[in-house]
Amino acid sequence: MHLQEIIRELNQFAPPIYQESYDNSRLLYNSTNQEIEAVLVCLDVTEKIVDEAIAQKAGLIISHHPLIFEGIKSLTGKNEVERSFVKAIKNDIAIFALHTNLDNMSHGVNAKIAEKLGITNPKILEPKRGVLKKLVVFVPKSKVKSLSEALWSAGAGSIGEYDLCSYRSEGIGTFRPSAQANPTLGVREELHSEAEFRLEVLVEQHCLSDVLKAMHANHPYEEVAYELYAIENEHQYIGSGMYGDYAEPIDAMKLLKQIKNTFGGMLRYTHLPTSKIQRVAWCGGSGSFLLNKAKAVGADLFLSSDFKYHQFFEADNEILIADIGHYENEQFTISLIVEYLRKKFPTFAVLLTENSTNPINYI
Numbered sequence: 001m002h003l004q005e006i007i008r009e010l011n012q013f014a015p016p017i018y019q020e021s022y023d024n025s026r027l028l029y030n031s032t033n034q035e036i037e038a039v040l041v042c043l044d045v046t047e048k049i050v051d052e053a054i055a056q057k058a059g060l061i062i063s064h065h066p067l068i069f070e071g072i073k074s075l076t077g078k079n080e081v082e083r084s085f086v087k088a089i090k091n092d093i094a095i096f097a098l099h100t101n102l103d104n105m106s107h108g109v110n111a112k113i114a115e116k117l118g119i120t121n122p123k124i125l126e127p128k129r130g131v132l133k134k135l136v137v138f139v140p141k142s143k144v145k146s147l148s149e150a151l152w153s154a155g156a157g158s159i160g161e162y163d164l165c166s167y168r169s170e171g172i173g174t175f176r177p178s179a180q181a182n183p184t185l186g187v188r189e190e191l192h193s194e195a196e197f198r199l200e201v202l203v204e205q206h207c208l209s210d211v212l213k214a215m216h217a218n219h220p221y222e223e224v225a226y227e228l229y230a231i232e233n234e235h236q237y238i239g240s241g242m243y244g245d246y247a248e249p250i251d252a253m254k255l256l257k258q259i260k261n262t263f264g265g266m267l268r269y270t271h272l273p274t275s276k277i278q279r280v281a282w283c284g285g286s287g288s289f290l291l292n293k294a295k296a297v298g299a300d301l302f303l304s305s306d307f308k309y310h311q312f313f314e315a316d317n318e319i320l321i322a323d324i325g326h327y328e329n330e331q332f333t334i335s336l337i338v339e340y341l342r343k344k345f346p347t348f349a350v351l352l353t354e355n356s357t358n359p360i361n362y363i
């Protein structure tokens with residue numbers, strides 16, 4: 001499999017444009033060998049993981065956490081990050097990370113946690129703003145069908161479970177082609193009126209350039225009259241954290257024990273403000289920044305990791321905080337990526353690491 005083909009699929013799964021500003025989700029090392037025999041999927045790239053990739057003849061390591069997060073000024077092997085990176089380069093193993101872009105997808109890290117919690121139909125806890133655009137294009141009546149179809153197939157007009165969405169209103173467009181123009185309709189240097197549709201479609205940020213390309217390629221006019229608007233609407237399917245309800249309230253202690261059994265590790269929790277839990281909010285990785293959002297949606301329990309001592313006080317008897325550990329709450333992300341790639345490339349070797357990269361032990 002060609003490296004770029006795998007990357008194209010991963011970028012489809014979690015478009016990099018939805019990563020947080022501090023993140024570094026991308027191809028971190030582009031190997032000279034572009035024909036990949038197998039990929040190895042893990043949470044973190046460590047020396048052990050690179051050794052495993054070498055042993056398995058995996059030409060690409062796909063990790064959730066980016067090996068390089070901030071700038072590197074030298075590569076002297078002074079820490080595990082540098083040693084892992086140098087080893088990957090020497091063995092010509094490409095490295096790719098999909099991190100907060102996968103956190104932010106409604107089918108991403110948090111959806112996998114929902115599955116493990118047994119919660120169906122979860123919603124995004126903090127939907128992203130600024131990732132939706134409105135495209136308005138004016139098109140002669142005879143071409144509205146073909147243009148809409150071209151925009152849809154480039155990804156425009158998809159909202160949740162609905163696709164092929166558009167709005168059309170009829171009107172009259174006027175224009176006067178110059179002496180140098182090459183008009184499809186009308187005559188040079190004469191005012192022309194044309195029965196047109198104002199065609200409106202919603203465009204998600206990641207397909208914007210494809211949609212604009214499709215519009216220009218399929219519009220009959222020499223100069224395409226179109227408007228692109230940034231809209232303030234939240235994207236209901238992209239953002240941080242999730243929340244959802246159990247069909248029936250569950251005894252709080254029983255649920256915490258169940259969660260501990262599912263995720264392993266060590267579970268730290270605050271005082272129980274209520275003995276029954278129905279609404280749960282969660283965030284894979286370090287999610288303490290979402291505590292107030294979890295309270296605002298009326299969650300009984302907020303499940304995440306990396307809470308500091310003083311942050312536990314912020315539960316304030318309004319919500320139960322459960323910190324289950326960073327590695328523990330993201331461990332199933334590996335199988336999420338593996339399942340996706342195996343579905344896309346059924347005959348290709350997509351390997352799930354056999355090494356735990358959790359740096360923390362418990363007694």
Ligand SMILES: [Zn+2]
Pocket residue numbers: 065284285286326330
């Ligand atoms: Zn993480």
